[in-house]
Amino acid sequence: MTSTSTVAGWYNANANLEHNRLITNRLEFAISLHIIQQSLSSLPPTTGPKEILDLGGGTGRYAVELAKQGHNVTLVDISQTELEQARLHAQESGVALANITCANALDIRSVQEVFRENYYDLVLCQGPLYHLLSIDERLHVLHSCMTATKRGGFVIAAFVTKYAHLRDLAQREPLRLVMEAGFYAEYLETGQYTRNPRNVGHHTYREEVGALFGTCVGREGEVGVRLEVERMVACESFLGGGLAAGLNGLDEEGFRRWFEVALGAAEDLDVGTGDHLLVVARKVVSEVV
Numbered sequence: 001m002t003s004t005s006t007v008a009g010w011y012n013a014n015a016n017l018e019h020n021r022l023i024t025n026r027l028e029f030a031i032s033l034h035i036i037q038q039s040l041s042s043l044p045p046t047t048g049p050k051e052i053l054d055l056g057g058g059t060g061r062y063a064v065e066l067a068k069q070g071h072n073v074t075l076v077d078i079s080q081t082e083l084e085q086a087r088l089h090a091q092e093s094g095v096a097l098a099n100i101t102c103a104n105a106l107d108i109r110s111v112q113e114v115f116r117e118n119y120y121d122l123v124l125c126q127g128p129l130y131h132l133l134s135i136d137e138r139l140h141v142l143h144s145c146m147t148a149t150k151r152g153g154f155v156i157a158a159f160v161t162k163y164a165h166l167r168d169l170a171q172r173e174p175l176r177l178v179m180e181a182g183f184y185a186e187y188l189e190t191g192q193y194t195r196n197p198r199n200v201g202h203h204t205y206r207e208e209v210g211a212l213f214g215t216c217v218g219r220e221g222e223v224g225v226r227l228e229v230e231r232m233v234a235c236e237s238f239l240g241g242g243l244a245a246g247l248n249g250l251d252e253e254g255f256r257r258w259f260e261v262a263l264g265a266a267e268d269l270d271v272g273t274g275d276h277l278l279v280v281a282r283k284v285v286s287e288v289v
């Protein structure tokens with residue numbers, strides 16, 4: 001079982017750092033937002049705004065951007081401090097979020113003001129899944145995301161790859177793999193990163209993520225539902241491990257050119273060089289289970 005209070009404590013203490021994370025990871029933000037927008041525009045046109053739940057949305061970087069585009073965004077996170085920052089960020093950006101609620105993704109089903117079955121056009125889950133240690137916990141949260149999504153709508157979830165950590169280790173402390181052989185044998189097997197007592201994480205790889213979505217099935221009345229993975233995207237494309245940092249200071253035109261090149265390769269998953277993996281899955285009707 002994951003100590004989610006440890007996770008909350010970490011983000012409460014690092015809310016500022018977290019707010020600036022997507023400025024220092026400009027390419028990750030640009031590619032992820034682009035994929036989210038593409039998914040939204042592939043939905044059938046509706047007269048009103050799209051309903052979006054941003055679960056684990058932190059300081060609201062995506063939520064505010066999507067609200068600026070006219071969508072109704074509900075922001076939920078386990079960190080109260082990050083949500084206070086999100087409130088400020090929304091205010092400064094001149095947008096209103098539909099709801100800002102502090103809750104644990106594991107308990108989201110019991111939070112009546114935000115959890116509604118078959119309601120959201122899009123549920124974002126870019127955070128909780130890579131802080132949950134057990135497969136049962138990850139499946140539970142993914143299942144809640146699916147239930148809250150309309151049939152035909154999207155769940156877009158982020159994961160951290162094992163390669164991200166291993167790349168970082170190779171650059172900064174390569175000997176640790178040898179000195180802490182026991183820990184790393186287990187890490188490579190389970191993906192559980194429990195070495196830092198102040199936070200916990202789960203790192204993964206493409207096949208494991210595919211299997212998680214493959215087992216996420218449910219039933220709604222007489223109808224069976226499941227999540228069908230449509231895209232898997234490396235958010236930093238081939239520039240994971242900090243290699244995209246050089247793009248941060250580029251002007252709009254320079255960044256746009258790099259963005260286009262990087263986006264073109266972001267779904268070439270043989271690469272595996274991104275640090276974050278973004279999975280776009282559609283909720284579809286299936287055989288009754």
Ligand SMILES: C[S@@+](CC[C@H](N)C(=O)[O-])C[C@H]1O[C@@H](n2cnc3c(N)ncnc32)[C@H](O)[C@@H]1O
Binds near residue numbers: 076082
């Ligand atoms: C690395 S941040 C990502 C924030 C934002 N979604 C983004 O993509 O930049 C991870 C976020 O997930 C939130 N989080 C982690 N575990 C959670 C849980 N069990 N329930 C709700 N939020 C959680 C954290 O508080 C944090 O805001």
